[in-house]
Structures are given as structure tokens and as C-alpha cells.
Amino acid sequence: RRIDRQLRGRAGRQGDPGQAIFFLSLEDDLMRLFSPERIIKVMDKLGVQEGEVITHSMVTKAIEKAQVRVETQNYEIRKHLLEYDDVVNKQRGEIYKVRREALIGGEMEERMDGFLENAVIALLDAHASGDDAPDFWDMEGMARDWQDLTLSPLPLADNEHLETGIEDLERMLLEAARERYEAKCERLGQDIAGQLRKFVVLQVVDEVWRDHLNELVMLRSGIGLRSYGQRDPLIEYKKESFRLFEDMLGRLERGVIQLFFRAELAPPPPRREPDVQQMETSHNEVSAYDAAATPAGQAGKASPMTAGSAPTGPRPVQRDAPKVGRNDPCPCGSGRKYKKCCGAGN
Template sequence: QDHDDVIYKTKKEKYEAVLNEIDGCYHKRQPVLVGTTNVEVSETISRLLQRRKIPHEVLNAKHHQREAEIVARAGQPGSITIATNMAGRGTDIKLGKGVVELGGLRIIGTERHEARRIDRQLRGRSGRQGDPGESRFYLSLEDDLMRLFGSERIAGIMDRLGVQEGEVITHPMITRSIGKAQKRVEAQNFAIRKHLLEYDDVMNRQREVIYDRRRRVLFGEEIEDLVLEMMDEWIESLFDRTTEEGTSIESWNLEDLQRALAGVIRVFLDLNLEELPSLDRDELLEKVKQMARESFERRKGEVDPELLPNFLQGTILGYIDEEWKDHLYEMDRLKEGVGLRAYGQRDPLVEFKREGYSLFEEMLDRINEKSLKSIFQSRILTLTKPKESIPAEQMAAVHRQAAGMAYAYAQAPQQERQESQAPAQAQGQAPAKSQPIRKGKAPGRNDPCPCGSGKKYKYCHGR
């Protein structure tokens, strides 16, 4: 049975009523499940029960190791379990012996959640599979949901009825009013999620384009055709920046056009002054594209055919990843500030789509330009055949300044030591013993420097 909600003025009164209800159920051995909205409230209820010396269990994220054990014992006679509304979901609380006669499991909710679905899930912990059970929510005007919706109106009703401290209001109208407040919160949350999804849809479309190009590069699907597509896109973008369709050639920026073509794809456009007045923009565009293809064919001849696919893949892939990461940061910064456009009577979503598209076009243009410039201008170094290495057993590390020391002698190969000892042993003499090198007394700081400069040691080599 689901009872109507009870409302108190303050949280203190609400908690006092909850404790009294738990105490009564504990003494008649009826199991109780107390539902809270968060871990902080569950720990508060736990401390209050400890003061009354009522044994209980707390089921929250801090005790997840014992969750199965706590849930298994929640239906036993006299058990008190405190749980957040999200804990213990999807499990059946089995009732112990004699609990059915006591009325089954009792659910006590300490606060309404913003979503009615979670409240229904809490009520559904009891009365499962034909077992008896009952539930009730204890609320106060200081609860978050009540403060946002309806607390002033309900407080006015309490004042008109002359409700004193500790008294409670229980009426179906109150329960319906709280349900309407939850509906409004759910509608707001739905609008927020829908709005966020619309923003994410802009990024998702851009992500599909960039991932499709990246996939083509990774799997090497006609990588040379992709380079030609990138050249055409970059040339068209360059023409849009330097020339304008339907205008005279005098207004074109031919110097920047020639400089960019030569510096990126090694296309040297030589325009005859006599042909300029009759020059058509579309004809010039097709001419440049043809020259770019010829330049790419020449570039392919300069690179080892075995190295060409890996060279193209690595170059394009590197610039795609680099520019895409920077673009994501730019889009995040745009999303953070685009909401202020609403003060200028502009739709932030429309502004985000428009500016996001411009940033995406600029990013694609930078990827094309940097990739093409690297493909056409880079020098590819081939590895030379390494020299034959000397076997390790024929090598020995010798320090020239320590050639006469015992250290060098000890580090020398066994064969060399035997050869050096052979003449002495042939004459019946023992091998000469290496003498240690003795270091002289160091000069004092005020003594003349041993180098002969005439200065004191501390001003010369003693620094």
C-alpha cells in the first residue's frame, strides 16, 4: 500500500518523524528500508539511529563490498536498512519468516527525487511477487524539490490551517502537487538534454567527415586519389580567397595566388600580360588543377615507389590528428561563450552551427595546405647499408691516458695479458708489478699556482 506523502515545515521535524517511525517498526520486528537521495543524507540518518542505539545497515557506494549481504538480510525481522535510491536496484528483497504477518517490508522515503521514475523504483522494493508491503514519503518545505516548486504555496496553506511545530499535513492534493513539480523538473531536464544533443549533433557531423578521411588514409584506400582530391579542394579554396567570380582581373590578388602555388605544390604560374584581359576565372582554375596534377606526377618520380604509400599516409595522418585536436579545443571554447549571444537577440544554437562550420572549413583547409606542402617540399632520406661490424670478442675499450695503469691491464683481453707475460716468464722472471700512481700535495689557496702564471692558486686554477 502506497500512503500519501506527509509534509513538515523543517527537516528537523521530518527526521524526528522518520526516526519515530523506524523505532516503532523495529520494536514490532517489521523490516524497514529507508531510501535517501544521496550518501550524505544516508549517513545523517545513520548517525541519528546510532544515538538511539537502533542497529541498522547502510547501503551506499562506501560499502559496495557487503552490498549483496546487506540486501540478503534486508527482509529479515527487525532489520533496518538505509540505502540511497540508486542502491540495491534490480534485486528482490526476500522476506524472512513471520514478516508477512507483520505487514511485509516497509519503505520510508526521506525526500522526493527529481525523477518520478526513481521514486517508483524505491516503492517497488516492497510488495513484490504478491508479498505485502507499504511505503510512505516524509517531506519538508526545506527539501530541494519543495524549495524550487510549491513550498511557498504549501507554507501558506499550513499557516492558514494554523499548523504548529511538529504537526504534519497529509492530503492527496499535496501528493498531486509534488507530482506536478516533479513533472516540471523532468521537462526542464529533458529540454537541457535535448539542447545538449543538438550541440553534440554539430560535432558529430564534423566527426563523421574527419573520421571518414582518416579511415581512408589508415587503410590506404587509393591514397594517391585522396591527395588529388585534397589538391583540388585546396586550389578551389585558394581561388576563393584570391579571386572573385564575376569581377575584373584587376581586382584579383594574383601575387598571393602565384606565391601560394609555388610555395606549396611547386606550380609556377606564368601569366602573360597580353592574355590577362581575356583571362577567364574557370579556365584559369582548370589550368592550375592540371598543372598541379603534373607537378604531383613529377614528385612521385622523385620518391622511391616502395616508400611513397607510407610517406603519404604518415604525412596526411599526422596533420589530421594535430589539427583535429586543436579544432576540438576551439569548439569547446566556442560552446562555452556562445550562450551570451542570446543577449543580442540571437539564437546561440544557430550561432554555434554557423561559426562551427566556419572553423571546420578552416581546419580542413589547413590540413590540405600543410599536408600538400610537406608532400611536395620534404626531403626523403634513404638509409644506407651499415658497415660490417667487428665481433664483440675482438673489441676492447682502452683509455689512452690509463694505458700503463693496473686498471687497463686488468681490463685487457686474456690473450694480450698472456702475450705480455710471455717474455718475462721465458727469462724466468716474475711479471713486473704495476706501481700505483701517487698524487702530490695540492697547493694551498694562497700559494703560487703551479702553472707558472705568477698568480695565487685561488685566482688561477683554484677557481
């Protein structure tokens, strides 16, 4: 009925007095899918001819019921799609919050400290589980990841991890990461370090968010198949998208720390001064060319370029003799037409 009311408003009368009449066939999709078949049987028994206009109240009520069903179905479809969009909107709000802080430069110190802490915790979770004994920790892999993260060797001596627990190891690595971060900020200066933080966060956020959106599109395209396993696709989509969002946050935190430690500001290139000798040489060459191109009779006159006037375009060709038509007598005196004599080559 919503569409029907829109059509009534757009029927062309624009509020002028009159009536808007719509014609609907019992074979249309609206009536074929939602209208009971008994209406067609009743019309056949009454002997209604093909193409005859039907204005019976029973048909009108059936059309209204069919419109209500269609609108209800369309509303449920839109509502279902909005539930999927709400999942992405919540994640988008968190990402835009980080991006907005980077743009306005607010609370980025606390944000970077949180990135450092989460990156260290993720590194320990990957190579040193608290449930395992220190003998089973992957110290070689931890050293490689630490070098890749902070561009510095692991701040542990050989077999020192055997005497420390997982909490002490986390504290040591976090202190070492903060010391490297503060040392680089002092070396660059607060202003340049703030600009570098802004650039790094924006660069990494945009990159990981684009990849995350592509992953969500791929997940959304195949999540409907979960219904064959008696699972609600919407609930499965929320679970999978949250897992992907956590993975994206891990890549974001590690990527920001990596890029901040790796980035180095190059000094601006030296300003190139114009070559005065080259400019004078070019000027002399142009002057010599102008002098050579000037006729002898006009040597004393100033050229248009030196006088400051705008250069003129090519002049049209002026004929010394009147133009000869193709069918005119040839001017050579042969008595033949010009197109068959001297103008044959043209």
C-alpha cells in the same frame, strides 16, 4: 519521478517485501520552487506543528506535480545540449571518414585529386576574382602562394594572364599541380607514395581537428550572449560552427598538399657493425682485472664469473670475539661498564 523510482529501487530492500518511505520538507528546493505557497498557508491555518509528519493527499499530489516539472525541465536541458552535440557529431563523421580512408588506403587517389583542385580554387579566389579584370589580379601574391604550395614557380609567363580568363587560368594551374603530384609519385614509387599519403593525411587531419575542437569550445562558451540580441543561440551556433568547419577543410586540403610536396623520405641510416677490436680489448681488460684480483693461492681455481656461476652478494661480517653489551663490564679490565669506558665513543 524518474529519480524517485531509482531511489525506490536502491532503498536497500533489493526486492524484499516491505515498504520504502521517503521524507520531504516543504522547505526543500523541490517544494520551494515548484510547489504553490497555498499549501504552507493551509498547513498554518490547520495548526500543523513544526516537524510533524504530513501525509495529506494534497501534499502528496503537490510533490508529484513538482517532480513532473523538475523532470520536464531536466529533459529539456538534456535535449538542448544534445542539439549542440549533434552539430559536432556531423562534423566529426566527415573528418573520421577522411581519416578512415587514409588508414585503410581506399580511394585516396580521388581524395588527393579533390584536395589539389580545391587548393587551386582557393588560391585563385584569394588573388584573382572572376569579377575583376586581369589587370587587377594580385599576380605577385599568387606566385608566392603557388611557390609555398607546390615548391615550384608559377607556370605563367609575364603578362600571360592578361590574355587568359579565370577558367583557363584555373585549368592551367590544376594541370601543373597534377603533373608535379604524378611526377613525385613516380619518383617515390607507388608503395612509398601510398605510405606518404597515409602519413600526411593522418598528420594534418589530427592537427586541424584538434584546433577546430578548441575553436568550437570557445564559440560554445560565449554563444549564449547572442540571446540578448534577440537571436537563437542554437541557430547562431550552427551557422558559426559551419563557417569554422569550412575554414578547417580549407586548411586541411592546403596542408595535405603542402606537406606531401615538402616531405622527403630519408634513406635509412647504415647499419653499424660491432667493433671486434674494441670487444677484444674490453675482454682482455676484464680478464686482467680478474687475474689481479685473484689471490695467489687460488690462481689455479676458476673464478666465479669464468665458471658461469651467478655472482654472490656481500658476506656478513663475522666477529672474532663475543659481542659486548653496553652495560657489561669492559673487557679491558678497568672494572667500569663498557658504555662508560671503551664504548663511550660509540
